[in-house]
Amino acid sequence: MTPGAKRNTWQREAVRDALSRNDGFVSAQALHSVLRDGGSPIGLATVYRALADLATAGEADSLQSPDGENLFRACSSSGHHHHLICRSCGLTVEIEAHAVEAWAQEVAAEHGFTRAQHVVDVFGLCAACSTPSPH
Numbered sequence: 001m002t003p004g005a006k007r008n009t010w011q012r013e014a015v016r017d018a019l020s021r022n023d024g025f026v027s028a029q030a031l032h033s034v035l036r037d038g039g040s041p042i043g044l045a046t047v048y049r050a051l052a053d054l055a056t057a058g059e060a061d062s063l064q065s066p067d068g069e070n071l072f073r074a075c076s077s078s079g080h081h082h083h084l085i086c087r088s089c090g091l092t093v094e095i096e097a098h099a100v101e102a103w104a105q106e107v108a109a110e111h112g113f114t115r116a117q118h119v120v121d122v123f124g125l126c127a128a129c130s131t132p133s134p135h
Contacts (some may be wrong), residue, residue, distance in 0.1 A: 011042050015050035016074075019060060024090035025071035063121045082120045088129035 018031055018038075032047045051072045054060035061075045063083065073092065082100060084093040100120050108116035 011046045012050045012053065014040055014042055015047055016054060016059065019051070019054070019072060020074040022073060024092050025061070025063065025065075025073045025085065027069055027071055031072070063119070066123055082122070084122050084124065084126075086126035086129055087123050088125055091126045091128075 014035060015031065018034055019026070022031070022034075028044065028048045028051055031051070032042070032044045035042050035047065051060060051062070055062040055072060059075055060072045061083065062070060062072050063085075065071050066087070080101075081094045082097045084095055085091070097120065100118070104116055104118045108114070
């Protein structure tokens, strides 16, 4: 095993599988509940560690909700990308944002920073949640 590589334990595989069955972002607590409801003896701390490992490996997207909670989902694209996330239903769309990339590099350079990295997630209401429901 190479230095820094993580073993694929049954717990990590269980978290990876549960995450891949979820369409949107999910909290570690919610994923833990799903696993426990399915009969898994996995602990909450283990779910947190597995999610962090998957995010570090690029297998999961991670973001902080407007409420400050860390959320995760299986990553469906490789490379750097951003998200549009519905605050109501959780619909998530992966987007490329070349203007954001250029802006981040420009602002960093203006302040003498190099090798800048950034995270941009846009929260709003999707088209379905924005449409008023008939009474």
